[in-house]
Amino acid sequence: MSPKSLFEKVWDAHQVVGETPDAPAVLYIDLHLVHEVTSPQAFAVLNERGLKVRRPERTLATMDHSTPTLDFAPGETPPYVNEAARKQVETLEVNTAAHGVQLLGWNSDNRGVVHVIGPELGATQPGMTIVCGDSHTATHGAFGALAFGIGTTEVSHVLATQCLLQRKPKSMRVTLRGRAPANVSAKDMVLAVIAKLGVDGGTGSVIEYAGEAIEALDMEGRMTVCNMSIEAGARAGMIAPDELTFAYLKGRERAPQGAAWDAAVAHWRTLKSDDGAQFDKEVVIDATTLKPMLTWGTAPDTGIAVDAAVPAARHASDTKAAQYMGVTPGESLQGLKVNQVFVGSCTNGRLSDLRAAAEVLRGRKVADDVRMLIVPGSKSVRDAAEAEGLHDVFQAAGAQWRQPGCSMCIAMNGDRGEPGELIVSTSNRNFEGRQGPGARTVLASPAMAAAAAVAGAIIDPQTLSEAAHV
Amino acid sequence: MSETATGFKSLSSRTYVMAQENIDTDQIIPARFLTTTSRQGLGAVVFHDWRYESAGAVKEDEPLNSLDVTAHRILVAGRNFGCGSSREHAPWALADFGFQAVISSEIADIFRSNAAKNGILPIVAPKAAHDWLLAHDDVEVTIDLDAQRVDLGNGPSFEFDIEPFAKHCLMEGVDPLGFLMARMDDIAQFEAARS
Known part of the structure; x- marks a missing residue:
């Protein structure tokens, strides 16, 4: 068998129907994250056609963009910036209730920014396909998931079918060689990567980040790096899961438990690019000379x-x-x-x-x-x-x-x-x-x-x- | 123009040039207008902060404010148009304003995918043709989607690539959701095999 990259392994495992010259692949989506801004018009499509959410258990909603960050007392209306923001959040509450989708709303101790809560809950796992109507969905790639942002029409596709029509992207590997100096954070690293690639350097590609400086990052740092992949134009960013990844996920609410955990980890250990895996483009950056x-x-x-x-x-x-x-x-x-x-x-x-x-x-x-x-x-x-x-x-x-x-x-x-x-x-x-x-x-x-x-x-x-x- | 009820076949119109590179989706529609739950009427806020002062007054020197879009359906933009956020509100706003095609030397992935789903034909032009279009504002252009050809008259006419399924959907008015729904048996089989 020819060597495969991490991205190819995840892609291949999710093809319901392979692509042909005439039609893109039908790609299965393991986790669909939903928020108030890019979902109302998608739920409207389902409602107009009398369709249901195909897999509510694979759909997780929160509210984060239009929500005020000011304190308010229980029972009070949140201090929204305007009526439109209030209506948008309430529309999400109505849509998720009508379709049986879990909403981490105002009363949830797990509410938060969609790309922060997925990993926190252990909903984000290695080898998954994860999408959200949000370009920073690449964040979840820090766990070795293939995670990318989609438009609202595609949100309606995933709600209705749990699948997306996708052409296979190109692949790129960005290797940060050596250890970064102690005062250089994950943010500094990714800003350096984007400066090197340019805002369009990753267009059409999924980036795998590798190298000693990436491996030395904790999970939160890896999320920071993958998060900004779109700022280089890339569809997604990924990092191969390792012991740090497994330790982060173990015991989290939505992570597998018991024997299922052991089986999952055994599978997750296979999720890395094989020796000799081919990338359409390789970029190497010397991490030892990076600065804030x-x-x-x-x-x-x-x-x-x-x-x-x-x-x-x-x-x-x-x-x-x-x-x-x-x-x-x-x-x-x-x-x-x-x-x-x-x-x-x-x-x-x-x-x-x-x-x-x-x-x-x-x-x-x-x-x-x-x-x-x-x-x-x-x-x-x-x-x-x-x-x-x-x-x-x-x-x-x-x-x-x-x-x-x-x-x-x-x-x-x-x-x-x-x-x-x-x-x-x-x-x-x-x-x-x-x-x-x-x-x-x-x-x-x-x-x-x-x-x-x-x-x-x-x-x-x-x-x-x-x-x-x- | 000869657009039919079933879809996009060809388009003859004049160009409107925005030469700036990396025009991001926050420029196309600023985030504070994303609180809408509708996809209608967003043409009113397209390029809002280019067209209006922060206090709300119309910027008289912004050419978009006096553009007859019915004669200028084709937006020619600098390299890497549509970068940034995945908001489909960007093509909704452009389409509602009246644009029907965008030509650049490079178009960001998510915008490109969103545009084609909303009746805006995204065209990536070779550098020479793109340079010519940027240098010649307000020219008559004919786009033949079936032949995947752009006729620039006196300029360097060119052929362009488009993902075949996106082309099919644009031309025939095919609904991709219907296409996916028709594969529901495959999807159910895939799920059963994994569980």
Whole structure:
């Protein structure tokens, strides 16, 4: 048998009908994650045609994008940004109830950002196919699942048939050779990968991340890396499961138990690229020379090392981006005045991310004119952070400790920046206006974001002075 | 144009050029308009923040605001159009506004798939033709979907690739959900074999 890549193994195991020149493959979907923004028009298709959700037990819904992150008392209406947001969330409640789909809603201790809760519940497992009407679905690839974002029409297809029509994507392997320095986080690594590939370098491909630096990451770091695959244009990102993966999943609510667990792990151990597996493209990056990263522009491939200068414009779009961001080619980003800082999102809203931010904020203050929002990725993350006192650190520093949700990553729930404001954000997109019309976004790691909050300006966390401690 | 009730056959219209590279789906429709539960009426907010000041005033110097889209059905965009989010609201908004085809040198995967499902023909042009289109705003173009050919008149006409099933669905008005539903026996067999 010819050697197969991890991606090919998962793909082949899910082909209901293989592709032909005339028609794509019918691909079976093991887990369909659903949220309020991209599902209402899909449920409407089912309702119009009198169709049912084929596998409610393989469908899991939550609400995260349009939900407020402000506190509200039990029994009160959540403080939605507008009526449309309220109606959208209530539409999800109605649709999931009518179709027998589990909704982790306002009353659930497991509610949170869709790509945070899947792994937390053990619903995300190696070798699965996972889809969601959300481009950051690649996050789940950290477990060796083939996970990708789909449009709403495709959401209706999966609801009705548990399948998708798909052409087999191309494959790419990105190897991060050697160990990354201690101050380089998973976010820095993936920003470096995207800078190398370009925003369209992964178009049409599934990326497998490999190499010592990837293996050395914990599961949360691996999720951060896979999460941003779409920012290089890739359909999905995957990492071969290993002992860390199994240890993370063991005992979680939806993970297999007992003998089923042993059988599952035995199967999961086979989910790695065989020696000699072929990839359409191979990219190798030396992890030992990586540095903490920041983006200077309005596309996620504009990451530069914290001590580097903004590069010269390659084309007109770069010039426009530099003008929008208020940065100058040839100059460093350090010292640039910051108005807001956001720690959260499906990229960096997990416990390890909050710990990294707390480490910088402990004993320090957020600068007077900076608003800092810390938004846990889920209720579970929030509870775990509070159990170890992180919320006290954040609040003592003057940051706002919010309820879970997508919040300022997509800025559709009322959490947003104002025109002209500079936001250092641990999220995944720095597109023009992404965090509010006219708002400017610098993507960074939680440590970098927290340091910017303290300094009131972009700064290398390592140079944040001890004197800032109070 | 000769679009029929059953689908997309050919299109003759003029081009509208947006030369910027990497036009992402947040530009096509900003996220704050995604609270809708409908797919209708989104043309009103397509490229909203390019067309309106943050306080709401119309930007008089934005050419989209005075575009006669009925004569300009073909959007020519800079490289890597439609990158970013999976929101199908992007092609819904473009289609509702009146665009029927997008031509670029590269089109992001999810947008490309979503566009074809909503009556917008995504066309990836060779670099020479794309460069010519970017340099010649407002030209008459004829797209023949069956022949997979774009006629640029005085420019470098070209043939384009399209996934055969997407082409079939666009041309014949075939519903992919119906196609999947017709494979329900295969799906049930697959499930039974795995359990």
